[in-house]
Amino acid sequence: MERTAKADGSSLIFLGTGCSTGLPSPRCLIHPSDPPCPVCSYSLKLPPQHNPNYRCNTSLLIDYLVANDEHKYILIDAGKTFREQVLRWFTFHKIPRLDSILLTHDHADAVLGLSDLHCVRPLDSNGDVNPISVYATQECCDSVVLKFPHLSKKVHKHHEDIGQVTQVDWRIIQNDCHKPFIASGLQVCPLPVMHGEDYVALGFLFGDKCKVAYVSDVSRFPSTTEYIISKETGEQLDLLILDTNCIYLNGQKNTHFCFPETLDAVRRICPKRALLIGMNHGYDHHKINKDLLEWSEREGIPVQLAHDGLRVPIEL
Numbered sequence: 446m447e448r449t450a451k452a453d454g455s456s457l458i459f460l461g462t463g464c465s466t467g468l469p470s471p472r473c474l475i476h477p478s479d480p481p482c483p484v485c486s487y488s489l490k491l492p493p494q495h496n497p498n499y500r501c502n503t504s505l506l507i508d509y510l511v512a513n514d515e516h517k518y519i520l521i522d523a524g525k526t527f528r529e530q531v532l533r534w535f536t537f538h539k540i541p542r543l544d545s546i547l548l549t550h551d552h553a554d555a556v557l558g559l560s561d562l563h564c565v566r567p568l569d570s571n572g573d574v575n576p577i578s579v580y581a582t583q584e585c586c587d588s589v590v591l592k593f594p595h596l597s598k599k600v601h602k603h604h605e606d607i608g609q610v611t612q613v614d615w616r617i618i619q620n621d622c623h624k625p626f627i628a629s630g631l632q633v634c635p636l637p638v639m640h641g642e643d644y645v646a647l648g649f650l651f652g653d654k655c656k657v658a659y660v661s662d663v664s665r666f667p668s669t670t671e672y673i674i675s676k677e678t679g680e681q682l683d684l685l686i687l688d689t690n691c692i693y694l695n696g697q698k699n700t701h702f703c704f705p706e707t708l709d710a711v712r713r714i715c716p717k718r719a720l721l722i723g724m725n726h727g728y729d730h731h732k733i734n735k736d737l738l739e740w741s742e743r744e745g746i747p748v749q750l751a752h753d754g755l756r757v758p759i760e761l
């Protein structure tokens with residue numbers, strides 16, 4: 446986490462790399478096991494900004510250099526820990542605002558932070574707050590508006606000062622790999638994936654110069670989606686950012702990949718490089734990354750766990 450200065454080019458900033466509860470898990474601290482959970486107890490020993498085992502809800506910020514000096518800031522998901530992530534990483538990486546938001550699905554760890562949007566909305570040249578564009582499927586938009594009616598334009602009355610209320614410009618996107626959209630100048634392709642067998646979430650594919658796929662909540666890749674991001678297309682991904690929720694199969698009906706499934710998917714998709722996200726307390730950052738170095742050497746694909754605050758410069 447040495448990078449402090451604003452990057453000149455485009456970059457990806459991992460605002461959160463943890464599971465839904467975040468880490469440390471409150472349960473492990475208020476009902477400590479014997480011996481105590483090593484990852485959760487360790488996650489209190491160092492301050493969060495120096496501690497890769499302290500993980501907020503999964504979220505990525507795309508710092509996109511559109512042209513010359515013009516940067517656009519595109520967020521993927523704003524979960525339960527969004528406020529903490531803004532306080533910690535927007536200040537550290539000097540992020541002044543958000544220009545648009547992409548939502549993967551309507552679960553709490555992806556959308557509950559939307560109630561705090563007012564503090565990161567863009568300003569126009571008069572210093573007035575502008576609406577922020579939020580890209581989501583119709584189902585996801587409906588579900589969020591039900592939770593936060595003030596995020597729907599319909600609740601605004603004409604005499605209200607719109608600078609004082611959160612206002613979202615909803616942009617409806619499709620569950621379809623072949624229906625790309627443009628967010629703040631960046632072309633993005635939705636990647637429908639199964640998140641449990643009865644629920645579809647989206648990942649996103651973006652980048653002209655470097656191809657990046659981000660898939661934060663997946664239990665199974667439909668064949669069309671997997672094909673589009675796999676090396677077989679002739680366009681190998683430069684970076685795959687992929688879900689790896691728990692370290693072992695827990696025997697329950699999973700809604701996320703576990704570690705062996707994630708590594709199998711990385712092997713099949715065969716990107717130039719992969720970073721893993723969504724980890725629960727089964728993952729001790731340094732220990733698992735050491736194991737992953739061996740795996741990477743063997744398989745010829747560099748794979749590591751990401752950590753909160755990680756900034757990866759990349760040409761988009």
Ligand SMILES: [Zn+2]
Pocket residue numbers: 470473482483484485486726
């Ligand atoms: Zn724990």
Ligand SMILES: [Zn+2]
Pocket residue numbers: 550552640662
């Ligand atoms: Zn989810």
